[in-house]
Amino acid sequence: MSYREYLPCTSLRPYVDCYWFLEVNTAVTGSETPLQRCLPFGSLEIICQVNNKVCEIFNAGEKRWEISPYIYCTGLYTDTAYWRAEGGTRMFGIRIKPEGLTELFRIPVAQVLNSVVDGRDILGKDAAALCDYMTGVEETGTLVRTAETFLLSRLANVPPSQNYVREACRLIRSTNGALSVEALSNQLYISKRQLERTFKQQMGATPKTYQRMIRFRAAYRYARARQTTGLRWTDVSYESGYADQAHFIREFREFTGETPGILALNRDAFFQTLEAS
Known part of the structure; x- marks a missing residue:
């Protein structure tokens, strides 16, 4: 299985994490991949x-198990998502920040929480056109340029605005989930209750849940970077802002269904990576 990530242009980075391309080894055409797992890292696809x-x-x-549409949106997941594909499958993805879905497409994240939605149902004819442009394309660079053109056309219609839920998401990410909800509300000059209520209405999840997801993502990144140089769970816990090792292990198990030891046993246990180029 070949997987690679690509950074978006500067104008789109406030909304898009990356593009990615996946190709399942053609040697296994006709068979299925082993079970694949995508972790809840706080993005949509x-x-x-x-x-x-x-x-x-x-x-x-x-x-x-359900057959996916040819173009679809995966919402903000709060636990691990499972999938498998036929040999020879080629997939292209746009990984979007939660607030980016609302700003670029006027779709509330709460509408697609923990779900997979046919792209045509939420993006309309634009989804069908995008899929038509991408179907059969062999060159990854062409896929990226097609996605950029599509997203930049949406960006032209994004009005300038100040939204404290959007700013809350960005503050949580910029601190790797280190800010408490109370500290977050103080920085945004709104009450904790108001932030929690509005965030839940728009995102479907609470700011605390999103904060935990981003902290878990940072811990996973830290652990992956040190797998070959010696990995201590106490270090991961401390550097990622967990109260102690038990707290980190509990969070890891809740988000993945596994203990952290699976990383030491199998570096490729999970599909989603964090390296873009």
Whole structure:
């Protein structure tokens, strides 16, 4: 399996984390990949099946596998998402910051929390057009340019505004989840209760939940960077702002269903990585 990430242009970075391209080894065409897991790192995805191969996503609510649409949006997940794909699958994704979905597409994040939605249902004819442009494209650079053109056309319609939920998201990310909700509300000059209520209405999750996701993402990044040089969970816990090692292990298990030891056993246990280029 080949996976690579690409940074967006400067104008889009406030809204988009990265683009990514995944190709399943063609040697296994006709068979399925092993079970893949995407971690809850606090982003959303718009994903296009570039060559119309079959990809299945596990519907945790209904406890069943479902064939994904050819273009779809995965919402803000608060736990691990599971998927598998047919050999030869080529997928292109746009990883969007939560507030970016609302600003670029006028879609409340709460509407797609913990769910997979057909891109045509929320993006309309634009989704179909984007998928048509990408289907059959072999050159990754062309896919990136197509995505950039699509997003920049949306950016032109984003009005300048001040939104404290958007600023809360950005403050949480900039501090790797180190800010408490109380400190966050103080910096934004609003009450803690008002922040919690409005954040939940717009994002579907509380600011505390999003803060935990971003802190977990920082801890995962720290651990991955030190797998080959010696990894101590006490260091990960301390550097990532957890109360102690037990706190970190508890959070890791809640978000992944596994203990942190899986990282030491298998560096590629989880699909989502954090290196963009």
